[in-house]
Amino acid sequence: MKSYRWLKASMLVLAIFMVGLLVCPQAGWTQEKLVLSTGSPYELGLIDAIAMPFEAKYNCKVDVVKAGSGKAIKLLSSGKVDVIMVHAKKAEEKLVKDGYGVNRRLVAHNDFVIAGPKKDPAKIKGSKDATEAYKRIGRSKSLFFSRGDNSGTHKKEMSIWKKAGIKPKGKWYRTTGKFMGATLKEASQGQGYFMTDRSTYIYLSKEIDLDILFEGDPSLVNHYHAIAVNPVRYPERNYELAVNFIGFITSPAGQKIIRDYGKKEFDKSLYFADAIPSIQASGKPTGTVIIFNAGSLTIPLAKMEKVFEARYPKVDIIREAAGSRKCARKITDLKKPCDIMASADYTVIDQLLIPTYADWNIRFATNRLVLCYTNKSKYAKEINAENWYEILLRKGVVWGHSDPNLDPCGYRSVMVLQLAEKYYEKPGLFEKLIANRPKENIRPKSVELVSLLQTGNMDYAWEYRSVAVQHELKFVELPDQINLGNYNYDAFYKKAVVKVTGKKPGTFLNKKGKSCTYGITLLKNAPNTQAATAFLQYMLDDQGGLKILKEMGQPPFIPCRVPTEAMRSSLPKPLQNLVEVKD
């Protein structure tokens, strides 16, 4: 390996030397020079990969000053360099505002991950965000390495310690004062934790003995911007070449170099190219889009599929319906390829897919529970919104719901019964109702109850309103206070608590009542991000998919919602305008 790299390097030197011999006499030694300052992108060789074609194109030479973001920004504001590539949002904005840097352009991104010993002594695996992971490290006083060099990485680290409420001091906290790669290697030798950027981790993965133990916090994304020196302030600097450089790295050719960098050697890209939105980069979407969806979304999605495929004839939508949790299991356990996952309970995406498999979760529609029946159901002529629970208590009436452990519709049905006891002020009603519903009347999925109704094996079944409308069943609408459809009653819904099975057999967790809210996400390793984004763009539009949902008895959110601004900014660009930030 090592010798191979030497060979490569020496051949490179030789090649440059020979090209130099050919070019220099003609250029008459008037070659221009660009001074660039950046950190990891240079350390990991990305700048070399870009500089070569750039130098050839503009007949110039690129000099690199290796510096972390903090130092690079200082170099630019003191006129020592022509252009920088950094990741320190606030400092960059200040740099531009104060008139030291101009032409700030987004180039690429990578993200921070926390690497640590395989045994994970602080048990940071499964932390819900970076702050929690830091808390666990700080509290257990596990060995942690820090660059301590005021770089972007170091600044980020300090801001997380501050959020975690921990002063990083003591034997467990070791400062190296070195660069990313060197510190990562030291952390590996000392078997301690270190927050590194993913690119460096991939680059050194063969030399270090640490695992990625935490990843996926959206606040850990590093956006690299290129900024040119202000030519008015420092006319002696090579502004023109700096702008040419920014132009080059944000051009399709430059972006391709970034996108491909690392693929050959490490099987993965080290950086994600961001300058050009992908849809524009490669034309109209094609190929298949795989959607895993909650059973209750099957019919509206089928209709959306038709409309969308008519609009994009080269795209084929493939849908797989199952309970929302099962959909997630297919992704997390069976590793089945999937582009989009739509859940009848948006918390399933939060709990099972974020952060490892997805970054964000858009809430796009609501639903509510109704009691379905047919003409042939017992007492079908009598039932109404006032007496429904009396009829469910009668002997010989067969009614059921889906399995609370497998299907959100199942535990929600049970919640409605609990809420009914409180709302109608009839103590003991819930127990009595459940006593008249033998276990045999439970099915895995709520949609399966429909066929039991239609074949006359069951008299009444709890369903989402949308399912009732789509299957043309008769149904009793319940008061808003108990139907879990109106989020203004969330405070009351919360009083219903259902015990469902936890992550292991024999463990349980409590589900609290909450209005039915549908969530959708695009998987991180989606095989066809481009076409999937196009589908989401259609689906989350109030004139597109949302309109269809409305017709099918499923009130949509117009516009759709995400909980935080940070999540909104992590959405694919075309989707950002379709959502509002609302908790």
Place this chain on the structure above:
Amino acid sequence: MKREPFFWITISCGLVIMAFILLPLIQMMSAPSVGMLKETIHDKDVLRSIRLSIYTAGLAALISFVLGTPLAYLLARSAFRGKRLVESIIDLPIAIPHPVVGIAILSVAGKNHWIGQILSELGIRIMGSVTGIVTVLTFVGLPFYLNATKTGFEVISPRLEKVSRSLGASMSSTFFRITFPLAWRSMLIGLIMCCARAISEFGAVVIVAYHPMIAPVMIYERFEAYGLKYSQPVAVWLVSISLILFLLLRILTLHKVKEE
């Protein structure tokens, strides 16, 4: 001795097939840890579901035996108009997708059907009951028993029976004293096949009865609620227990052959 190429073709095809069947199974069987397996077998729900699986599959085999034997005998011994049709009807349950079987049985058992109405008046419930499970398993297992037994009867020469009849034995005593002792081995194989088919059925059962849970339904439930890690041990136990049962049956029958 030099082997012909054909010999090597048969050997290599055989190896490919063995690997094809065994590799995924071995992978699944070896995935759960011993601790998990122990924990799982102490789980009452798991035990109950495996017991129910064996019980209902056995019952289905028994019903197939009682109802199927005379029909198999009839088909083996006599030629009549429409025999082909009867035979293809018997094969139908093999060809129908499993969930369709469940839906079909439910649609007959519901109140919208006169049979369902009679059943409900008699107090017999198909949906979500052991009766329902046995009905489904019999439906899917019957063809395997019938076909195996029919073949068994066909290889017994009718002459033997004719001799018996000519010596004055009645038809029933001929069957029990001549035909049955000669055909019981293929009937046993038929029973094993029927049982094996029944114990593996999932698609039709889950539609008719989710609770009480047979083992394949429990595997599915475990997978959905807890993931692969917790469904595999149940699967391993089901597969091992049924494997042992069938092996025992086979060994028993082989043993008898040697004695004879």
